[in-house]
Amino acid sequence: MFLLLQLEDYMLPCFTKKIIGIDCPGCGLQRSVAFLFQGDFLAAWEMYPAIFAILPLFVVLALDRFFQIKYANKITIFLVIATVGLILTNYILKFI
Template sequence: MNLSLTIQALRLNDYMLPCLNKELLGLDCPGCGLQRSVSLLLNGELWAAFKMYPALFTLLPLFVVLISGEVFHMKYSNRLVIGLSIASVALILINYTIKLIL
């Protein structure tokens, strides 16, 4: 584990934003867990990050494709964006539904 990544992840934990939906209504929102999942990913805990927020692993490639599609004008970037967007939304909704049930 790289020491600089660990230090950055520790600093990230100090600046995490609270979920207003959870504070006001007592219910998780569809984005709850994203910040902690990124922190776990930076610490190298892939499985824990996936359990915390599974859509992270489709959102990261989605942003990479969006940015690289604009910079390099890739031919099939629209298909990748659509596919990754659908997968991300599906994972977010499934994860949110499971959180509500449990």
């Protein structure tokens, strides 16, 4: 709980939401990461479901840079498609 309070003090505001008044496709990402640090996986999923595809994608990309991972291209393509699909689905559902 203490870590979450500290992280919220440094979160960036969404300029799209401030200027236009609507959420952007990335709205909720920072709070989702904060919930993950807190250990609240359900709240992280509800805030920004794509976080569970983005994090493995970053891990695979980082590991592939240092180690040769078999099928890294296929794994990366799958995770990118999953990430984009989750972001778009979440963004569309916000307006329904």
